[in-house]
């Protein structure tokens with residue numbers, strides 16, 4: 001059969017499918033999976049997996065070029081729904097700020113890399129000058145993507161784009177407390193995929209998110225990869241599953257300010273980073289470490305940037321409020337700064353972005369654990385080396401994110417080498433560390449635990465080689 005005949009057959013098949021079963025995945029799909037009900041939200045996880053498996057096969061048969069149009073369609077609907085999803089997310093989860101969540105949704109839509117991230121490499125004259133080698137990036141198949149409640153809509157936008165750009169289908173396992181917004185985003189993105197010519201059920205989930213689904217996926221023969229984005233518990237469980245896992249766990253990013261830094265800029269950038277969406281992103285400034293000679297100046301600059309510096313007594317009141325039974329109170333995570341301060345009996349203006357308090361206790365719970373709220377502890381150190389040592393300790397080797405404000409390149413280099421995180425941000429807020437479409441792309445699944453780092457489509461591919469001996473070295 002030559003190429004024209006193949007094309008004609010494909011067109012006829014498409015037309016028949018539309019006529020026979022408008023809006024369905026087509027007769028081939030129905031024959032091989034007759035008992036799969038219409039998705040993408042299924043009664044149980046097994047059916048969601050079966051449907052995604054079938055869809056993945058159909059998707060790769062469409063060829064890589066088809067992915068570009070589908071990704072563009074996802075980006076378009078995501079931008080159109082950015083504000084709506086921001087509002088529902090705040091309403092449902094009680095976390096974060098609508099204006100910041102709109103930015104998150106837009107960034108996820110505009111800056112996530114698509115199929116252009118995949119790369120085929122070809123080498124001629126290998127095999128002792130007598131052959132050729134092609135290295136390509138193949139999909140895994142069906143991915144189970146566990147998503148956090150802190151970024152529900154951006155995760156659907158970003159994870160869908162990066163995973164399907166690599167040719168996979170995705171079974172999403174949303175956080176039950178972010179069900180409404182996550183499933184709304186999933187349905188709208190799914191419709192965009194289908195409207196752009198993609199197969200139904202390329203992304204699926206269950207009507208009722210349930211954490212038990214994660215263990216079913218981890219043991220299921222048709223799940224080829226687990227992508228776990230969330231706190232330490234779920235990443236640990238996933239890594240014990242025996243399957244290929246991308247583990248994107250917690251961060252506790254330290255920000256170190258030395259005595260050579262531009263202090264006014266450092267204060268501005270730290271407030272912007274640590275207050276964004278009320279500090280619920282994993283990569284935000286969670287612990288501030290400052291060298292003694294510039295500490296007062298930094299505290300003074302905070303006051304000019306809509307940030308309240310708490311005195312020792314106020315800091316104790318906030319600590320008593322947010323620490324419950326040795327843990328950070330989940331009910332206060334993601335709340336506005338003014339809400340937390342007022343509950344602690346401290347006056348605060350309603351639009352306050354951040355509160356900072358000084359502590360000399362390295363073991364303070366808000367120093368050791370990600371607080372996920374706009375309250376930033378600050379440790380003062382006597383030397384740069386002491387600051388680096390503490391930064392490494394509080395980062396807990398999560399290999400996530402670290403920030404430094406300094407103009408001394410030797411110190412910046414030393415910090416980056418010692419802390420060994422996926423991302424080191426220099427002289428800017430943590431939120432400046434994301435790439436754009438020309439520089440690495442925006443990543444919402446930072447896999448520090450398993451080493452893939454800031455994930456893009458290529459992170460969800462298997463490398464495959466085709467090697468030919470004795471021919472195809474066509475240039476003499």
Ligand code: NAD
Nearest residue numbers: 147148149174175211214230231234248249250282445446
């Ligand atoms: P979480 O750990 O409570 O939940 C994350 C996901 O795991 C949810 O879908 C939840 O339902 C599931 N889950 C949790 N415990 C489970 C269990 N025992 N069995 C099965 N499923 C389980 O986290 P969260 O509050 O939704 O999100 C915040 C956390 O995620 C923070 O720790 C943050 O740092 C981290 N995070 C990391 C990244 C990254 O890229 N590394 C990105 C976003 C969030």
